Amino acid sequence: MTCCSHCESADRLFDQRLAAADLRAYRRHGAEGTTKRLLEALQAEGISGMTLLDIGGGIGVIQHELKRLGVTEVTGVDASGAYLALARQEAGKQGYVADVRYLHGDFVALADQVEAADIVTLDRVVCCYPDMEALVSTAAAKTQRFLGLVYPRDGWWMKLGTGVLNGVSRLRGEAFRSFVYPTAAVERVVAGGGLRKIYHHDGPLWQVVVFGR
Helix, strand or coil: CCHHHHHHHHHHHCCHHHHHHHHHHHHHHCCCHHHHHHHHHHHCCCCCCCEEEEECCCCCHHHHHHHHCCCCEEEEEECCHHHHHHHHHHHHHHCCHHHEEEEECCHHHHHHHCCCEEEEEEECCHHHCCCHHHHHHHHHHCEEEEEEEEEECCCHHHHHHHHHHHHHHHHHCCCCCCCCCCHHHHHHHHHHCCCEEEEEEECCCEEEEEEEC
16 A cells, blocks of 8 residues: 555544544543653753644644644644544634644655644654655654654564554454554654654653653
8 A cells, every 4th residue: 555545544433433532531621641641751941932743733732732732833634534624623722823834644754845843743643654664754854943752662462453453453444454563663764854852752652752952
């Protein structure tokens, strides 16, 4: 499967129903879990006055929270049009929609249209893309200060679980697939972009990492 076709399948899978459910959960509980941990790690570095590029940000939880913490301008890129629409809706509700630029599609394919930012985030996005090296290296190239990632640990249990999920997707006729990439491979690509690891947390399923330039 090409990256383009994979992103098209993501657009179909992450639809209005799922986006609306995620937005309701955010409005009810705020940022949670690994997203909250990533936000706290970035906030600890002092991000007021910086710009943000949020790749695959869904309904925009990172965008909304970091804007509240002093980020000035935001770019949101997502393969799901439904999620982008609700991210825009929530930004309007929070009063900062004029400070956000939204792009719909494959970030790697759209990279020439995307300006570099102080902070670049990929929250549970690396696992949803078939070409890790292209995605991560392009994200690193757009990073001026901090790159934040949330992606699966590469333990056997994650590989087994992902295999089961992908098998279910095949049975349902869905083209979308999930991926578990070796941590060392991801970190090697990031290091090749001139960034060093400054924060790392391993949870049972996900790892939260911040790299700095």
